[in-house]
Amino acid sequence: MNPNIDVYTTTLSLNEDEVRGKTVVVIDVLRATSTIITAMHNNAKSLIATEDMGEASKIAQNLDPSRCLLCGERDGRQIEGFDLGNSPLEYTEEVVKDKTLILTTTNGTKAISRSSYANRVLIASFLNAKAVSEEIKSSGDEVILVCAGWKGRLSLEDVLCAGYIINLVYGGSLPEDAKDGAQVAAALYNRFADNILEVVSSSNHAKRLLGMGYSDDIGYCCSLDIVNIVPEVVEGVIRI
Ligand code: MLT
DSSP states (O other): OOOOEEEESSSTTOOHHHHBTSEEEEEOTTTHHHHHHHHHHTTOSEEEEOSOHHHHHHHHHTSOTTTEEEEEEETTEEOTTOSBOSOGGGOOHHHHTTOEEEEEOSSHHHHHHHTTTBSEEEEEOGGGHHHHHHHHHTOOSOEEEEEOOBTTBOOHHHHHHHHHHHHHHHTTOOOTTOOHHHHHHHHHHHHHGGGHHHHHHTSHHHHHHHHTTOHHHHHHHTOTTOOOOOOEEETTEEEO
16 A cells, blocks of 8 residues: 655654654755765765764764765855765765765755654655655655755755655555645646756756856756665664
């Protein structure tokens, strides 16, 4: 039986009571969850996502510096003194293999931290949407697709990806009692299914990233199903 799926188009209503007992799937297409999926696919040992820069530095100080990388951005730009920013293209196997990564980002890692009371927390983007859809089909839990958005506002690319996952799970026809969030995301996906790169490129955050020279990230983050893993947060650490 397919799971009951809701979509939170922003993180504003995300709290302990909302997520308890459910499977939460965090989506931040541009770029945090695309980065996490890429890093784990390229054999990073594990990844710790934190919403706080100071906390990230503190965690790194307690780890062997030769085996960890301090990573993150604010407003899209690499944080000064950190080893890596948040471009998924930086997270090559050569750079991340066997390393523990500590990542803090403007919205994505916040959404992950705020989901911590869920039964399971999975990491999704266009890169692994099919693998995520298979995983949640076999889960008995209610599912919430959480769109990380931008500073409390909706991000088109995240809702579009939620719609794609819903389409994969339900095979194109929503159940009669589908939640409003699921209906909106599915309708958005149905409208733009053939033009994903074009519509994502027109989004507010893509324009911000283009202005900073990250055009290659946008194309990469719109690659559908090139990765067959589903990173999961277990006791505060992301592994596959
Ligand atoms: C975020 O967490 O807000 C994003 O991933 C920002 C970015 O593009 O680096």
